[in-house]
Every structure is written in structure tokens, then in C-alpha cells.
Amino acid sequence: MAPDPILEGLLVPGNNNTDLEQNLQPDHPAAPNGHGLGKRAKHLLLFSTVCCIGLVCFALSTSVVLDDIALPTSSGKPELKRVTHAPSAAGYGNGTLLGAVASYLHRTSFHFQPEKNWMNDPNGPVYYKGYYHLFYQYNPEGAVWGNIVWGHAVSRDLINWLYLDLALVADEWYDVEGVWSGSITIREDGVPIILYTGSSAASEQTQNIAYPEDPSDPMLRKWVKDPENPILRHPSGVGIKDFRDPTTAWKDENGQWVLTVGAKMGTTGMALLYKSDDLKHWELQSNPLHAVPRTGMWECVDFYPVANLGQAAFDSYLGSSPSKYVLKVSLDDDRHDYYALGGYNRISESFVPDDVTRDAGIGLRYDYGKFYASKTFFDPVKQRRILWGWVNESDSEANDIAKGWASLMAVPRAVWYDTETKNNLIQLPVEEINGLRGHQVTHKGIHLGAGEVIEVPGATGSQLDIEVVFDYPNVTKVVHEDATHDDGYHFDCSQGGAAHRGLFGPFGLLVLADERQKEQTAIFFYISYSRSKDQWTTRFCSDQTRSSLLPDVDTTVYGSFVEVLPNEDTLSLRVLIDRSVVESFVQGGRMVITSRVYPTVAADQASHLFLFNNATTAMNVRRIDAWQMETISMHAI
Numbered sequence: 001m002a003p004d005p006i007l008e009g010l011l012v013p014g015n016n017n018t019d020l021e022q023n024l025q026p027d028h029p030a031a032p033n034g035h036g037l038g039k040r041a042k043h044l045l046l047f048s049t050v051c052c053i054g055l056v057c058f059a060l061s062t063s064v065v066l067d068d069i070a071l072p073t074s075s076g077k078p079e080l081k082r083v084t085h086a087p088s089a090a091g092y093g094n095g096t097l098l099g100a101v102a103s104y105l106h107r108t109s110f111h112f113q114p115e116k117n118w119m120n121d122p123n124g125p126v127y128y129k130g131y132y133h134l135f136y137q138y139n140p141e142g143a144v145w146g147n148i149v150w151g152h153a154v155s156r157d158l159i160n161w162l163y164l165d166l167a168l169v170a171d172e173w174y175d176v177e178g179v180w181s182g183s184i185t186i187r188e189d190g191v192p193i194i195l196y197t198g199s200s201a202a203s204e205q206t207q208n209i210a211y212p213e214d215p216s217d218p219m220l221r222k223w224v225k226d227p228e229n230p231i232l233r234h235p236s237g238v239g240i241k242d243f244r245d246p247t248t249a250w251k252d253e254n255g256q257w258v259l260t261v262g263a264k265m266g267t268t269g270m271a272l273l274y275k276s277d278d279l280k281h282w283e284l285q286s287n288p289l290h291a292v293p294r295t296g297m298w299e300c301v302d303f304y305p306v307a308n309l310g311q312a313a314f315d316s317y318l319g320s321s322p323s324k325y326v327l328k329v330s331l332d333d334d335r336h337d338y339y340a341l342g343g344y345n346r347i348s349e350s351f352v353p354d355d356v357t358r359d360a361g362i363g364l365r366y367d368y369g370k371f372y373a374s375k376t377f378f379d380p381v382k383q384r385r386i387l388w389g390w391v392n393e394s395d396s397e398a399n400d401i402a403k404g405w406a407s408l409m410a411v412p413r414a415v416w417y418d419t420e421t422k423n424n425l426i427q428l429p430v431e432e433i434n435g436l437r438g439h440q441v442t443h444k445g446i447h448l449g450a451g452e453v454i455e456v457p458g459a460t461g462s463q464l465d466i467e468v469v470f471d472y473p474n475v476t477k478v479v480h481e482d483a484t485h486d487d488g489y490h491f492d493c494s495q496g497g498a499a500h501r502g503l504f505g506p507f508g509l510l511v512l513a514d515e516r517q518k519e520q521t522a523i524f525f526y527i528s529y530s531r532s533k534d535q536w537t538t539r540f541c542s543d544q545t546r547s548s549l550l551p552d553v554d555t556t557v558y559g560s561f562v563e564v565l566p567n568e569d570t571l572s573l574r575v576l577i578d579r580s581v582v583e584s585f586v587q588g589g590r591m592v593i594t595s596r597v598y599p600t601v602a603a604d605q606a607s608h609l610f611l612f613n614n615a616t617t618a619m620n621v622r623r624i625d626a627w628q629m630e631t632i633s634m635h636a637i
Contacts (some may be wrong), residue, residue: 105598110630117194120145191215193211207246208226210225299367309417370595374390413592448613454611456611469622494556497522521599542582578629
């Protein structure tokens with residue numbers, strides 16, 4: 001397929017993004033002597049241009065798609081289209097994309113994001129009087145970090161959202177440089193309160209409290225700060241810039257409130273422990289909830305119980321049901337979210353990890369891609385724990401300014417204890433996401449030869465929900481017959497990405513790919529054997545090296561190990577694709593990778609889905625299902 005002439009004209013090799021986009025800014029004043037369009041006319045012209053481009057691109061790409069799908073066979077179903085080329089390490093040309101078009105192509109359709117400007121951490125998610133509330137770090141003045149306040153939105157179903165007025169603004173000495181992250185705690189009388197970090201003009205981080213002006217308002221539209229703020233200041237030994245992000249408070253066995261705040265001393269990250277009788281006057285305890293050397297500053301600490309059996313979640317931290325505890329920390333040093341499973345010693349009021357080699361900050365991660373500053377809450381409606389996480393951009397700041405927005409939230413995930421492995425959490429999209437599924441295509445029993453790529457007909461478009469199951473290959477036979485084979489730990493996801501060929505990998509999907517795969521995001525499994533350790537290991541990777549023709553985007557290859565139990569003979573994968581974000585849930589949610597990608601030609605109906613096998617051994621696909629996804633509603637009241 002020849003490059004789309006409309007988009008090709010907007011891809012200008014060698015041009016400077018900033019210069020090109022500044023020439024198209026609608027807010028530039030009119031030319032001297034009255035020449036040129038006025039501001040309002042420029043806005044209308046730009047809006048009309050973007051709409052026309054979208055319509056033309058859709059029409060052109062649709063005509064191509066109709067030609068691509070094979071004619072029905074005698075069974076009435078289109079055949080899978082086999083392609084002759086597999087992923088390679090070859091490069092391709094670069095270009096720059098106009099800001100207005102990039103915003104149109106890359107703004108998501110079923111992920112939460114503000115109408116415009118910058119967003120980061122989710123704050124204080126809670127269910128209250130019939131509404132799910134999501135607060136978030138927000139810059140009302142631009143698409144870069146700064147001027148941080150609390151944005152606010154509400155939803156009946158976690159899917160469609162209403163934007164509300166700002167909940168908290170920077171208007172006091174203790175938060176004049178930013179109303180930073182925090183949590184919501186429900187008091188005994190059922191009223192929610194906000195505990196948050198403020199940053200002063202001196203960059204001192206303090207903890208503060210706010211109350212709803214009208215607790216009878218289910219939307220909690222107005223908040224009032226306590227006149228006694230700040231209620232907590234940094235303790236001795238902790239720097240003024242290293243004390244932030246209070247958790248949701250919980251009750252101990254004596255009826256006192258317990259709270260943790262992230263901090264560090266030297267290079268030791270920790271969750272400081274405080275106790276209170278009234279949620280306002282707090283006393284620092286002699287020991288932290290937990291601390292791990294050489295992990296640096298702990299941000300956005302989260303601490304909660306999960307059931308030992310089943311998917312049940314708890315509101316109370318002291319319930320009688322058998323439970324594990326999860327301690328999550330966001331590491332400021334590497335911007336990843338780590339968690340550890342363990343117990344809660346109620347006497348010392350400390351977290352005890354099950355495995356010190358997988359402790360907070362050094363072991364498991366929620367997500368091995370773009371996912372940070374996460375926060376969970378208990379959903380009383382469906383008795384589940386829900387996880388929100390911030391997904392940052394992977395393009396340049398200049399591109400974000402040109403788009404007029406930056407960042408989004410991952411889809412809300414249900415979280416529970418993995419009773420099969422007993423050493424990790426399961427994360428999957430909340431069930432409400434399934435309600436966005438539209439037209440479905442299904443294929444079964446697909447043979448993927450070595451080096452083969454097969455297009456999945458009917459699975460076009462840049463808004464998809466995909467479920468695929470691969471047979472786990474017969475690796476035992478290979479070990480006995482091929483005594484010299486030893487991929488071992490030599491393979492790494494970043495070692496050639498999807499172009500690195502091995503005996504049992506890579507194989508998986510090419511998503512957001514154009515017909516000729518000039519743009520493609522490969523998400524794949526790679527199975528290897530280490531003779532010295534006498535074990536097979538399975539990795540899952542997300543390769544962004546060929547995801548976009550744009551020059552200034554991140555091309556990291558994400559990946560890590562995924563546990564496959566001896567009695568499991570399949571590898572499963574669910575993928576949510578939403579224009580510029582790819583969320584991969586592996587082996588029933590045992591491992592997750594979120595990627596940001598910025599396709600230019602592989603957009604809208606010009607985006608195709610392929611199965612690929614770049615291994616030297618054939619693979620089998622038991623089944624693949626793909627659904628078109630609807631667009632959600634997000635608007636202001």
C-alpha cells in the first residue's frame with residue numbers, strides 16, 4: 001500500500017518540530033497591516049482542516065482495507081492472509097507530524113484523560129454516594145508539568161466520565177508551589193477527607209487535610225482546607241523535599257487511625273508510620289511500616305490487604321478472613337511501581353515481606369512499561385480492589401505542547417492474589433471494559449510456520465480488544481534431541497527485539513501496523529532454556545523500535561519474565577489497543593506491559609493486526625478473538 005498522500009504530505013523529513021508547529025499555532029496574532037486571518041477564523045480553519053484530514057484518511061484507508069480482506073471461502077469466512085516477510089532489524093525514514101494532526105491521531109478513545117493540558121498521578125480514587133471519583137494531578141495552564149492542582153472527574157460506571165471543577169488549587173503558603181499527591185480516607189461518619197502533600201515556596205513538603213464543603217453532594221464538587229494546615233511537617237533526619245504522598249488511613253486494633261507517608265533517609269526508602277485519634281493530630285511512630293536500603297525516595301506508597309483465596313477484596317485492614325498484604329512503592333529514582341507480598345505484624349505494626357529477594361523496590365512490578373504513581377481503592381459496589389495508574393507520554397515535550405495535552409490513565413484494573421503461583425498479583429481490566437466491545441472476529445487452529453506473518457482479516461482499526469491463546473511448544477523433546485542448544489539467560493528483550501530469532505521465539509502479535517509493516521508494535525513471547533540452571537524460562541516483550549515513523553519518540557523494548565506453571569500448556573495474552581497506547585495482560589494477568597506508541601500511517605482503519613512467528617520452530621495459535629472498541633463519553637458538566 002502506498003503511503004497515504006494526506007499524511008505523507010504532513011510528514012516533512014528534516015524539519016524542526018517546534019518551528020513547523022509554531023507556524024500553525026492558532027493563537028499567533030494577525031499579520032501587520034491587517035493582513036492574515038483573525039484568531040477566531042484561524043481556530044475555525046484549523047478545526048476544519050483536522051476534521052477533513054480525518055475523513056479523507058478514513059475513506060482512503062477503508063478502500064484499502066476492503067481490498068485486503070480475502071474473499072469468503074466455501075465456509076463463508078475470510079481466510080487468513082499470509083504475508084511473506086517477518087520482522088527485521090532494518091530501519092526506515094523519519095518525519096515530523098503536525099501538532100493538530102498528532103492530537104487527532106493519538107488522543108485515546110476509551111482511556112481517561114483530561115480535555116487538555118498536563119496530567120500525572122491519580123489521587124484519592126473513591127466510591128461515594130453512587131459515583132466513582134477520580135482526582136488527579138493537573139496543570140490547568142499547559143501540557144507540561146507545573147502549576148499542579150487537583151483535577152476531578154466522576155463516573156457511574158468507571159468508563160464514561162464527567163469533568164468537574166478543580167477540587168484543590170494552590171492558594172495557601174504551604175501548597176503555593178503545588179497541590180501534590182494524596183489519598184482519600186472515609187471517616188467513621190461516612191464523610192470522605194483528603195490528605196495531601198503541599199509544596200511551599202521554600203520547596204518544603206507538608207501534609208494537609210481538606211473536607212467536602214457539602215458532604216450531601218454526591219459529586220463532592222467543593223472542598224475546604226483545614227485552618228490548622230499543615231498537619232504534618234518533615235521529621236528529623238528527613239529532608240524537606242523527601243516527605244510526601246500520604247496513604248489512605250486505616251484503623252488498628254485499638255481503634256486508632258494509622259497513616260504512612262513516603263520518605264527517604266540517605267538512600268534508604270521508607271514508609272513512615274503515624275497514628276492519630278482524630279485524623280488531624282498525628283504522632284510519628286518509632287519504627288516505619290517498612291524500609292529497604294538503596295531504593296531511594298518512596299513516592300505514592302500504597303498498602304492494602306488481599307484475600308488468600310479467590311478474588312475478594314477487603315475494606316478493613318483487620319478483617320478475620322485470611323489475607324496477604326501488598327506494599328507498593330513508586331521509586332523516584334527509576335520511575336517504576338514495585339510491589340511486595342507479605343504479612344502485617346500487628347504488634348510492631350510493620351510489613352514483613354514473604355521473600356526478601358522480592359521486597360518493595362527490588363522485586364515485582366505492577367507493569368514493566370509506562371505505568372507510575374498508581375493508587376488502589378476498595379470498590380464497595382462489587383467488593384473488589386481497583387488499581388489506577390498514570391501512563392506518561394513517550395514523545396517529546398515539544399510534541400506534547402503542539403498536541404495541547406499530555407498523559408492518560410491506564411484502564412482501571414481489578415487486582416487480586418494469584419492463588420496459582422502464590423507469589424504475585426493478578427491484574428486485569430475491570431469487567432465494565434467488556435461493555436465497549438463491538439464487532440468481533442474469531443479464528444481458531446492457526447499454524448504459524450517459522451518466519452511467518454499472517455494478517456488477521458476484519459481486525460482493522462486502532463481501537464481493539466484482543467485475546468489470543470498459543471500452544472506452549474514441546475520444549476522437552478528439544479532438550480533431549482539438541483544437546484548443544486542453550487539460549488539460557490543470554491537473550492534479553494532489548495537484544496534485537498522482535499528481530500532476534502531463537503528456537504522458540506519471538507512469536508506473538510504485530511499491532512498498530514500498516515499493511516507493509518513500516519510501522520508496527522511487536523508484542524511477543526520468547527522461550528529459552530538454560531542448561532546450567534536446567535530450566536525453561538518465558539519472557540514477554542513489547543518492542544517499540546518500529547512503532548512510529550516519527551523521529552523523537554521512545555524506542556525502548558520493554559520486557560520481563562512471566563511465570564508459566566508446569567501444568568499450563570498454553571500462553572495467553574489480552575491486549576487493549578487505543579490509538580497511542582497498548583496494554584498487554586499476560587498469562588491471565590500475571591504480568592502487564594503498557595506502551596505508548598505514535599503511529600502515523602498505521603492509524604485508524606489503516607491499522608492492521610498480524611500474527612507473527614520469528615522463531616525457527618513452528619508455533620500453533622489455538623484461538624484469536626478481536627473486538628472493535630467503542631468510544632467512551634467524557635465531557636464537562
